[in-house]
Amino acid sequence: MATSSVYGQVVHPREQHPLGSLRDLVTGLTRGEPVTLPDGGDVSIVLDLGIEASGFVIVDLDAPAGTVVDVYGFEYIEGERRQETTAMDNTLRYRTRAGRQRYESPVRRGLRYLQLVVRREAAARGPVTLHEVAVRNSHYPIGQADQAGEFAASDSLLTEIWEMSRRTVIACMEDTFVDCPVYEQAFWVGDTYSSARFASSLFDVAPLIERSLRLVPGSKAQTPLLGSQVPSGWTNVIPAWTFFWVLACEQHARRTGDAAFAGGLLPEAVEALDAFAEHLDGNGLLSIEAWNLLDWAPMDQPNAGIVTHQNALFVMALDAAADLADLAGTGERTELAGALRARAETLRAAIATHLWSPEREAFIDAIHADGTRSEVISVQTQMFAHLAGVGSEPQRERTRALVVDPPSGLVQIGSPWMSIFRYDVLEAAGRADVALADLRRDYGAMIEAGAVTCWEMFPAPDRQWPTRSHCHAWSAAPASFLPAVVLGIRLLDGGTRVEIAPHPGELVWARGAVPLPGGGRVEVAWARDGAALDLQVAAPAGVEVTVREPVGYTTRVRLEDPPP
Numbered sequence: 001m002a003t004s005s006v007y008g009q010v011v012h013p014r015e016q017h018p019l020g021s022l023r024d025l026v027t028g029l030t031r032g033e034p035v036t037l038p039d040g041g042d043v044s045i046v047l048d049l050g051i052e053a054s055g056f057v058i059v060d061l062d063a064p065a066g067t068v069v070d071v072y073g074f075e076y077i078e079g080e081r082r083q084e085t086t087a088m089d090n091t092l093r094y095r096t097r098a099g100r101q102r103y104e105s106p107v108r109r110g111l112r113y114l115q116l117v118v119r120r121e122a123a124a125r126g127p128v129t130l131h132e133v134a135v136r137n138s139h140y141p142i143g144q145a146d147q148a149g150e151f152a153a154s155d156s157l158l159t160e161i162w163e164m165s166r167r168t169v170i171a172c173m174e175d176t177f178v179d180c181p182v183y184e185q186a187f188w189v190g191d192t193y194s195s196a197r198f199a200s201s202l203f204d205v206a207p208l209i210e211r212s213l214r215l216v217p218g219s220k221a222q223t224p225l226l227g228s229q230v231p232s233g234w235t236n237v238i239p240a241w242t243f244f245w246v247l248a249c250e251q252h253a254r255r256t257g258d259a260a261f262a263g264g265l266l267p268e269a270v271e272a273l274d275a276f277a278e279h280l281d282g283n284g285l286l287s288i289e290a291w292n293l294l295d296w297a298p299m300d301q302p303n304a305g306i307v308t309h310q311n312a313l314f315v316m317a318l319d320a321a322a323d324l325a326d327l328a329g330t331g332e333r334t335e336l337a338g339a340l341r342a343r344a345e346t347l348r349a350a351i352a353t354h355l356w357s358p359e360r361e362a363f364i365d366a367i368h369a370d371g372t373r374s375e376v377i378s379v380q381t382q383m384f385a386h387l388a389g390v391g392s393e394p395q396r397e398r399t400r401a402l403v404v405d406p407p408s409g410l411v412q413i414g415s416p417w418m419s420i421f422r423y424d425v426l427e428a429a430g431r432a433d434v435a436l437a438d439l440r441r442d443y444g445a446m447i448e449a450g451a452v453t454c455w456e457m458f459p460a461p462d463r464q465w466p467t468r469s470h471c472h473a474w475s476a477a478p479a480s481f482l483p484a485v486v487l488g489i490r491l492l493d494g495g496t497r498v499e500i501a502p503h504p505g506e507l508v509w510a511r512g513a514v515p516l517p518g519g520g521r522v523e524v525a526w527a528r529d530g531a532a533l534d535l536q537v538a539a540p541a542g543v544e545v546t547v548r549e550p551v552g553y554t555t556r557v558r559l560e561d562p563p564p
Contacts, residue, residue, distance in 0.1 A: 006091040010044075010072040010117055011084055029133055037118055037128045044117045052112050052453040052471040053135040054171045054181035057092065057105045059116070060132035065098040067128055068119040073111025075182060075470040082113070083465045085182055100131075108138060110171070110181025110471065112452065140173035142203045147521060149202040151482050151512035158436075158482060158507075161443040165479035168453040169199050172473035176212040180456065180469040186229050189216050190241030193248040194420055195473040200255060201480035204515045209252050210261060216245050217268040224275035228291070237290045239310050242272055243317035250320035253327045256517040257494020263328035269321045270336070276314060277343075284350035286311050289369075294384075296457055297414025300365035300376035307366045308355045311347060312384040318344035319388075352391045361398050362410075363390075378411035379403060383421055404431050415457050416442065416475035423481050432485050432503045439478055482512075487524040488548070489514045500537050501548035504528050516540065528553075536560060 029035055029047060037043045057071050072091045076083040090111065094103050116133055142148065151162040172178050176187040177195040196209045219227030226245065228238035246269045253262035281287040289304040301307055318340050325337035357364050357377070363385045366374040379402065385391065386399040403425045406412060413422060419442070426435040445459050454475035455467035483489050487510055488502035495516040502510070504526065511525035520540040527534045533553040538560040539545050549555040 006070050006093045007072065007086075010070050010091060010115060029130060032132070034129050034131045037130065039127075042117055042119045043128075044115065047114045047116070047133060049112055049114060049135060050452065051167060052110065052171045052181060053114075053137055054110045054174075054471075055108060055138040056136045057109060057114070058102065058132060058134045058136055059094060060100075060102040060130070061096070062100045062127075062129040062131065063096040063098075063118075064126040064128075065096060066121050067096040068121060069094045069096065069103075070117040070119065071105075072115040072117075073109050073113065073182075074115070075110075075112045076465065077113060078465075085111075088182060090182065102132075104136065108174075108181075108185070109135075110185065111135070112470065138174070139170050140175070140205065140208050142170060142173075142205070147204060147515055147519060149479075149483060149512065149514050149521070150523075151487070151510075153482075153486060153510040154508035155440075155506075157440055157444055157447070158478075158486070160447055161439065161478045162482050164443070164447065164452060165198065165454055165476035166202055168471055168476040169195070169202055169473060169479055171453060171471050173199060173205065173208060175208075176215065177208070177473060179474065180472050182471070183469050184229075186232070187212060187215065188229055188241065189226065190228065190238060190244040191417075191474045193244040193251065194417065194477070196248055196252060197420070198473070198476045198479040201483050201514055204517060204519060206252070206256055206258075206517055209248075210258075213245065213249050213252060213265065217265070217272075220268075220272070224272065225290070226272050238293050239276065239286070239288060239290050239307075240292075240294055240313050242276070243310070243313040245269075246273065246317040246324075247320045250323045250327075253324060255491060255494065257327075257496070259328055262324045263333070266321065266324045266328050266333070266336075269317075269324060270340070273314075273317060273321060273340075281306070283354050284346060285354060285367075286314050286347075287367075287369075295380050295414050295418050297378070297380065297411055298376075299378045299380055299411050300374040302366055302368050304369040305367055306355070308351065308363050308381045309365070309384045311351050311355070312381075312388040312390055315344045315347050315351070315388040315390065316384070318347065348388065348390050351385065351388075352395065356391065356395065362402060363399065365411075376411060377409070379406045379413055379422070380411070380418060382410075383418070383425055386425055387421065400425065400429055404429055404434060416454060416472075416477060417456075419475075420477040420481060423477060423485075427485060433505055435481070435485070436503075436505060439481065443478060483514050486510050487512050487514075487526075489522055489524055491516065491522075495543070497544040497546065498522050498539055499546045499548060500524060500535070502526055502533075502535065502550055504533060504550060504553070516543070532556070534558075 074085045152159045171181050177192050178185050179188045199205045215230050219230045222235045225237045226242045228236050228241040249265050279288040285306050287306045292301045292307045294309050322337040322340035325333040355363050362377045363381050364374045365376040382399040382402040423435040453471035456469035456472035457467040459466040485503050488500045490499040509527040513521045513523040515521045523538040525536045533555045536558045547557050
């Protein structure tokens with residue numbers, strides 16, 4: 001039986017009707033009107049769905065038997081060029097029976113643009129009428145609107161960036177978090193730290209977060225270091241991804257106050273960290289052969305040897321595991337917490353001793369397996385060394401300065417995935433203004449280029465395409481950063497306490513909400529008139545609210561009950 005490539009026939013078509021004669025068809029379909037296709041050759045139309053869809057393609061048509069309908073999805077068009085989803089199996093072919101029929105594909109696909117090609121084979125004569133071409137979106141249920149996060153500000157660009165981030169998170173929530181709707185559609189373990197953080201600022205998705213995190217230890221049948229993609233038949237280890245998993249477990253337990261969850265995953269976290277400890281060298285540094293990835297950037301991150309960012313993340317994971325032990329209870333777990341913190345301090349000292357460059361006044365990226373010290377200095381390495389609390393106070397002041405105002409000679413952050421960590425350093429340094437300026441620049445560039453969801457990479461003029469994936473959950477940092485900083489909403493003690501510390505900056509007003517674990521939400525609205533700030537806060541009964549007034553403002557605070 002002869003076979004053919006649907007992708008090849010769609011992307012490299014034979015003669016088709018010219019676009020001009022089909023514009024009315026596209027307009028009709030987008031309005032929900034039935035349209036009858038012109039007679040003659042193949043008819044190809046491209047529909048911009050206006051969103052990044054993740055779900056099941058639907059075609060409803062009336063056609064003679066034997067009509068061939070090809071469907072293809074892709075994400076990006078630039079002028080006359082378009083970025084094809086090559087090798088992604090993002091096509092389907094349907095051959096009609098006679099009459100009115102409706103087909104819904106059982107295979108999930110991700111796409112923004114839907115191309116439909118109708119082919120009249122020799123045996124298929126007669127009119128073809130399209131009644132509907134659509135995608136049934138499928139994602140984790142996000143609950144009621146009055147329980148969800150919101151954000152709007154006097155700077156409409158920030159509002160649009162937040163909404164773009166919200167759409168990204170929704171498109172990447174299935175039965176687990178997935179990296180993107182088009183490419184792997186996979187639960188990458190490291191990505192879940194940021195995905196869960198962003199999603200929690202938008203929806204009460206604790207069951208999804210817990211399910212995702214509990215899946216990870218199942219990979220220890222493949223490797224005690226835990227897999228970077230779960231479940232998977234591919235045994236692959238990205239050490240940083242395991243460390244981010246431990247951080248995500250602590251983050252979830254702290255946000256929800258769930259001691260049982262903390263206690264349940266604590267032994268798994270300790271077992272994985274113990275497996276990594278077997279790869280400590282004579283100087284007490286992690287030296288391992290693995291996929292030592294952190295960022296899509298020209299860092300020196302060799303797949304064998306000592307990688308500085310991984311050692312810093314190992315420290316952070318040991319501290320997070322200690323926090324899990326504290327959250328889980330007393331007794332033996334208290335002793336375990338102390339032991340884990342002692343191990344973290346030992347590793348901090350080893351990093352500061354062996355990976356600092358006095359000449360460059362910075363941490364080097366790596367020491368290669370042959371003992372060669374890297375000459376590469378990256379923002380990412382300084383950032384995680386700083387977040388891990390590595391070094392003396394002068395060293396920490398230096399790493400903070402290199403993250404806040406990176407010199408051009410350093411390797412710069414290469415993907416939005418790293419943004420939330422830099423924003424954390426900037427905020428702690430009292431430079432939320434820098435973070436907001438960078439957010440406007442980087443995410444604003446995506447919007448200017450027509451993005452409706454957050455890209456995997458920042459746009460760059462030296463690449464054929466601005467990014468690979470045009471919808472990537474790890475990139476949605478504004479979803480959590482804007483409510484946390486502009487509105488100032490911080491949840492403490494499992495959501496039983498809330499701290500409000502807004503950062504007005506140059507904005508005139510802002511309003512929004514963040515959901516609480518288990519239901520309800522905290523709502524904040526403020527308006528500024530010069531140095532006078534009117535601040536309104538609404539929280540459910542039983543939630544303790546603390547307001548920290550921004551420096552330099554005369555603040556009027558009103559505490560209200562949330563609307564019923």
